[in-house]
Amino acid sequence: MSKEKGKRDVLAFMCAECGQGAAVTAGVARLGYSTSIKIIRVKCSGLVGPIQIMDALKNGADSVAVIGCCFQACHFFNGNFLSMHRIKLMKKLFKEMGYSDQMINHYTARAAEGETAVGDFEDAIERLLVAEKEGGTFA
Amino acid sequence: MKIGIFQLNGCDKCFNETYLLDKHINDNSKNEIFRVKNSEVEKWSEKDLDYAVVTGYITLENHEFVQKLSKIAKKVVGYGSCTTTGGIFGLAYQKGYDITPIAKIIPDTTLISGCLGEIEELSEILQGHPIKKSEILCTSCARKSTCEYLDEVTRQIDPQEDVESCFNDFGHLCSGYIANSCKEMCVDYGTACRGCKSSVDRAGFRMLGMFGTLMGNVEVATEATGKGGTDKLADVDDDVTESIPDVTGSFFRFNLANSVLPIGRNQSNGSIMSDIFIGRPIEELPLISGCIGGDHSISFTLDIIQAYEKGLIEDLPVSEKTVELRNNLLSLEKELNSALKASNVESYEKITNQIRKIAGNMNLSNLFFGGFKVPIDDSGDFEGYKKSIFEIREGDYQNGNIKYSLNSKGIVTKFEMEA
Structure with missing residues (x-):
């Protein structure tokens, strides 16, 4: 995918409950965040697995953030925790392959507090910058 | 019918197994079989073939030869996991070896995965018959899974202690979920499935997703984001990373070179x-x-x-x-x-x-x-x-x-x- 020089795409998979809820609250409160963030709403962060994350990274995303509900607050059962386990393994895999593990991470957000989502976005972008500095991205 | 069997690199178990074609192909006397191995491959100059069977892993130097085969043979068959997915030699992809699965060079190759490749499947192909669709390993395995969350992952087990429960239930990683049943049946000999004959594409990532989910009760480290006051996944080592000391080798044992991962940047030894x-x-x-x-x-x-x-x-x-x-x-x-x-x-x-x-x-x-x-x-x-x-x-x-x-x-x- 051709991309403007210096422009970055951070794909945020946000769960329809707390994750997307927090992003909506951020919008209502007119909190600003980077235009690099591209959101895909998913039913639960537990639905996002290695296949979806790798598809994103292979098709132009520079990094991926998965944002789910707070601990013990998954609206299903424990999707956020399961997603964390898989992302943790993927991070280790990236390191073993000689790449940075900062391109992917899992966050949580609170639907009532827009700043939680904005904080997660900022952290994801900071991590991507670290990965670029280390020269560990897939690009 | 003219059949060429070419061993490119690596172990020659699959190449040796093709000796059994004589027994498996009906009326093999009408066939002319050329067997070409390693260094002789580049010198080989036969002009036309009905089938070219490629065994062994493929490196950059072999690309030209494999493309040549696709022109002189009516059909190219990749036999054994090394050819079809990079196989166990594909683990060197982690250290920068550019090992290429055959379908990335010739997309319409017929693939027979497995370590060892099954000679029965190869002989069916060479006789013009379609291969029978294999069933998923878990359906033919004598052990049955409960798919309950694991509290811990076990690196060694005594397979004879319980012969009815799935290896994954003990926390011992078995790749049967993403594999087809095969002749070697490691699971019958106390060994969790190695996943050499994958039943799905991107098998490594699917297995990682499956086992990562199963590890639901294993403790994962988290920390406060410091921004907005919620929690996120922490970067420190935790029980999840400690339990699987080698993620690449555990999930991508036979398909690392065929995964969507870019080539490894580690220095070769x-x-x-x-x-x-x-x-x-x-x-x-x-x-x-x-x-x-x-x-x-x-x-x-x-x-x-x-x-x-x-x-x-x-x-x-x-x-x-x-x-x-x-x-x-x-x-x-x-x-x-x-x-x-x-x-x-x-x-x-x-x-x-x-x-x-x-x-x-x-x-x-x-x-x-x-x-x-x-x-x-x-x-x-x-x-x-x-x-x-x-x-x-x-x-x-x-x-x-x-x-x-x-x-x-x-x-x-x-x-x-x-x-």
Whole structure:
């Protein structure tokens, strides 16, 4: 995918409950965040697995953030925790392959507090910058 | 019909197995079979073929030759996991070896995966029949899974303690979920499925997703974001990363080169063998050597096993019966090599069947540190040659022409093999 020089795409998979809820609250409160963030709403962060994350990274995303509900607050059962386990393994895999593990991470957000989502976005972008500095991205 | 069989690189077990085509193809007398191996491949100049069967892993230097084959042969068949997905040699992709699955060079290749590739499937293809669709391994496995969340992951188990429960239920990673059932059936010989014959695309990532989910009760480290006040995944080592010391080798054992991952950026250690073994846990070593040793897989595997046994001495005792069975295997290996030298199909088949009887399959799944994983016959003296669960000890180990070093977690840090 051709991309403007210096422009970055951070794909945020946000769960329809707390994750997307927090992003909506951020919008209502007119909190600003980077235009690099591209959101895909998913039913639960537990639905996002290695296949979806790798598809994103292979098709132009520079990094991926998965944002789910707070601990013990998954609206299903424990999707956020399961997603964390898989992302943790993927991070280790990236390191073993000689790449940075900062391109992917899992966050949580609170639907009532827009700043939680904005904080997660900022952290994801900071991590991507670290990965670029280390020269560990897939690009 | 003209059939060309080409062995490119790596172990030649699949190439040797194609000797059995004589027995499997009806009226093979009408066929002309050319067998071309390693260095002779580039010099080969036959003009037209009905089938070109490629075995062994493919490197950048072979691309031109494989493309040439697609022009001179009506159909190209990739036989064995090394050709179809990079196989176990594809683990060197982690250290920058550009190993290419054949379908990335010729998209319409017929693929027969498996380590060892199944000769029955190859003969069906060569006779123009479609391959029967294999069933998923879990449906034919005698063990049944509950898919309950795991509290911990186990690196070593006693397979005979419970023969009805799925390996994954013990927390022992089995790739059966993403594999088709095959002739080698490692699961029948106390070994969790290696995933050599994957049933899905991007098998490694699917298995990682599956097992990552199963690890639901294993503790994962989290920390406060510091921004907005919620929590996120922490970057420190935790029970999840500690439980699987080698993610690449555990989930991408046979399909790393075929995954969507970019080529590894780790520095090579000088030889493909050391690049495959370094970074792998000790309990994986005999299973890898069983797959890549070719003509010498038995002596290679026993050298690896005996090196560690010698290092642990009394902590990893070996019974006389075990030594006797191992010696039988070594003499069978010698006989096998003589049969191959003489191109004697009858004795090749006879000897491989004898090897399978002791070692379980041609990947030597039944061999392990301290003894054997499952009983070899019904004589009832299994306790006399049963493998033991061993402790992991840091150090340098050597036997025959194999030398390796382990760190405190049992991961290989150095591997040397004298030619």
